[in-house]
Amino acid sequence: MKSIHTDLAPKALGPYSQGISCDGWFYSSGQIALGQDGQMVGEDIETQARQVFANLGAVLGAAGLSFVQVVKVTVYLKDLEDFGKLNAIYAEAFGEHKPARSCVQVARLPKDALVEIEVIATRS
Structure with missing residues (x-):
C-alpha cells in the first residue's frame, strides 16, 4: 500500500491521504474546490467542478494514472438542481x-x- 501526495492539489484537510494505491488499484479521497493555497475556488457549481476535476487529475497523475483508468466515481452535490451543470463539466x-x-x-x-x-x- 502506498500513500499518494502531490503539491499540485490541495493538502488533505485532516489525517488522511490524497489517495492510496494498493494491489493495482487507486482510491482517491474526496476532492472539493480548493486551490493549492487551501482556499475555496469559485462560488458557482461550474467553477467548483472544474477545480475538483483539476485536483483529481493532479492526484491521479501523481499515482501514474489518468481519468481513462477510472472505474468508479462518487459525486456528492449540495443541491441536485446542479446535476445538469455538473454533468457538462464531468x-x-x-x-x-x-x-x-x-x-x-x-x-x-x-x-x-x-x-x-x-x-x-x-492499473489493469
Missing part, C-alpha cells in the same frame, strides 16, 4: 470514457463546497 473531464457513477445530494460538505468527488481507478 463530460469534459471524462470525454468518451464512462465509468460507473453514483451521485447523491448531501446536507453539507467541507468548507461549504457545492461538490465533492472521489474516484477509484485501476
Whole structure:
C-alpha cells in the first residue's frame, strides 16, 4: 500500500491521504474546490467542478494514472438542481470514457463546497 501526495492539489484537510494505491488499484479521497493555497475556488457549481476535476487529475497523475483508468466515481452535490451543470463539466473531464457513477445530494460538505468527488481507478 502506498500513500499518494502531490503539491499540485490541495493538502488533505485532516489525517488522511490524497489517495492510496494498493494491489493495482487507486482510491482517491474526496476532492472539493480548493486551490493549492487551501482556499475555496469559485462560488458557482461550474467553477467548483472544474477545480475538483483539476485536483483529481493532479492526484491521479501523481499515482501514474489518468481519468481513462477510472472505474468508479462518487459525486456528492449540495443541491441536485446542479446535476445538469455538473454533468457538462464531468463530460469534459471524462470525454468518451464512462465509468460507473453514483451521485447523491448531501446536507453539507467541507468548507461549504457545492461538490465533492472521489474516484477509484485501476492499473489493469
